[in-house]
Amino acid sequence: xxxxxxxxxxxxxxxxxxxxxxxxxxxxxxxxxxxxxxxxxxxxxxxxxxxxxxxxxxxxxxxxxxxxxxxxxxxxxxxxxxxxxxxxxxxxxxxxxxxxxxxxxxxxxxxxxxxxxxxxxxxxxxxxxxxxxxxxxxxxxxxxxxxxxxxxxxxxxxxxxxxxxxxxxxxxxxxxxxxxxxxxxxxxxxxxxxxxxxxxxxxxxxxxxxxxxxxxxxxxxxxxxxxxxxxxxxxxxxxxxxxxxxxxxxxxxxxxxxxxxxxxxxxxxxxxxxxxxxxxxxxxxxxxxxxxxxxxxxxxxxxxxxxxxxxxxxxxxxxxxxxxxxxxxxxxxxxxxxxxxxxxxxxxxxxxxxxxxxxxxxxxxxxxxxxxxxxxxxxxxxxxxxxxxxxxxxxxxxxxxxxxxxxxxxxxxxxxxxxxxxxxxxxx
Numbered sequence: 267x268x269x270x271x272x273x274x275x276x277x278x279x280x281x282x283x284x285x286x287x288x289x290x291x292x293x294x295x296x297x298x299x300x301x302x303x304x305x306x307x308x309x310x311x312x313x314x315x316x317x318x319x320x321x322x323x324x325x326x327x328x329x330x331x332x333x334x335x336x337x338x339x340x341x342x343x344x345x346x347x348x349x350x351x352x353x354x355x356x357x358x359x360x361x362x363x364x365x366x367x368x369x370x371x372x373x374x375x376x377x378x379x380x381x382x383x384x385x386x387x388x389x390x391x392x393x394x395x396x397x398x399x400x401x402x403x404x405x406x407x408x409x410x411x412x413x414x415x416x417x418x419x420x421x422x423x424x425x426x427x428x429x430x431x432x433x434x435x436x437x438x439x440x441x442x443x444x445x446x447x448x449x450x451x452x453x454x455x456x457x458x459x460x461x462x463x464x465x466x467x468x469x470x471x472x473x474x475x476x477x478x479x480x481x482x483x484x485x486x487x488x489x490x491x492x493x494x495x496x497x498x499x500x501x502x503x504x505x506x507x508x509x510x511x512x513x514x515x516x517x518x519x520x521x522x523x524x525x526x527x528x529x530x531x532x533x534x535x536x537x538x539x540x541x542x543x544x545x546x547x548x549x550x551x552x553x554x555x556x557x558x559x560x561x562x563x564x565x566x567x568x569x570x571x572x573x574x575x576x577x578x579x580x581x582x583x584x585x586x587x588x589x590x591x592x593x594x595x596x597x598x599x600x601x602x603x604x605x606x607x608x609x610x611x612x613x614x615x616x617x618x619x620x621x622x623x624x625x626x627x628x629x630x631x632x633x634x635x636x637x638x639x640x641x642x643x644x645x646x647x648x649x650x651x652x653x654x655x656x657x658x659x660x661x662x663x664x665x666x667x668x669x670x671x672x673x674x675x676x677x678x679x680x681x682x683x684x685x686x687x688x689x690x691x692x693x694x
Contacts, residue, residue, distance in 0.1 A: 299382035305393030327367035424455040448472030461628040480678030492585035507655035513605035514596035525647035535577035542578035592654035614669035616661040638667035
């Protein structure tokens with residue numbers, strides 16, 4: 267069966283090769299990390315190993331890297347103590363799938379510890395396992411790659427899944443292939459689910475040792491001083507409300523711009539970096555007063571009321587929420603499932619989302635239960651934005667309640683840390 271899986275994967279790669287070659291020729295995004303994905307281990311990674319025991323953490327993109335950052339730091343710190351490390355000099359390495367995730371991982375953990383996750387072919391996976399020889403592989407959320415799971419099982423490498431979840435959108439697909447997943451997930455060492463619903467779904471798919479540990483994203487704290495934050499604080503007009511629209515997707519920017527009240531400053535942060543130019547062109551066509559972070563930061567000037575500030579950077583949005591009187595969380599006005607509302611929640615500001623939030627259903631429903639999030643429709647955006655920038659007392663109370671929920675739900679990192687250190691101890 268898994269030979270057939272490898273054949274189908276290879277066939278898809280061969281048939282799609284003209285498209286991939288075109289994309290690689292026209293975009294560095296597709297060329298970057300290709301040799302690593304094909305199983306070539308760069309010298310910068312090899313140089314840091316020196317026979318040291320390794321923990322391998324895989325986080326797909328920016329969101330997963332952010333969620334895992336505190337856990338990775340905690341593991342690194344714990345394994346640097348002689349008692350926990352058993353006198354050994356451990357190495358924690360981090361892989362990602364996307365270019366943006368890789369950039370953030372290298373910034374946070376160093377290029378000598380970050381690399382691209384291999385394609386799910388036997389030769390690529392075995393090459394990395396042979397060099398790293400990890401004592402444990404830690405997967406974030408639902409990165410269930412069959413060949414990787416098979417090769418880890420054959421090599422006797424424990425595999426732990428943390429922050430595990432099965433979204434509403436992906437659940438039907440998983441359920442249709444439940445017979446396959448039972449064979450793969452039954453070999454997991456531990457599966458730490460975000461919620462009880464996720465745990466039930468994972469158990470139904472045959473995942474081993476499923477336990478509810480909570481969501482790591484409740485433990486994420488925004489950087490106190492992102493590079494752009496002090497500049498913005500110095501150049502924003504006093505007393506002018508700031509509305510932050512974060513992680514927006516195609517089809518949302520137009521709706522949001524149409525609904526903006528006059529006389530405010532709006533921070534607009536598209537979800538995907540490849541769309542920065544597209545959104546900039548949209549602002550030009552609308553003849554809007556706007557500035558981009560990439561150009562403005564080179565020559566900062568006062569940001570006038572009515573300006574749309576395009577945050578065309580990676581990793582700064584979470585801390586920029588601190589400037590906002592309210593935050594709109596994108597991916598929710600279009601059928602994309604929404605993005606993480608916890609980033610603004612930590613600052614106690616009103617959280618606004620559209621009706622599509624199934625990617626973060628457990629979090630949003632918890633906020634809704636305590637009236638700590640405002641669900642808006644395209645036709646109500648304008649009135650809700652106006653109320654938010656005017657300091658509506660009910661919206662401000664929502665923000666306060668959201669902040670309390672954020673604080674009360676923390677602790678998933680420590681629960682995951684105990685489980686992971688226990689696995690390393692048991693397999694010493």
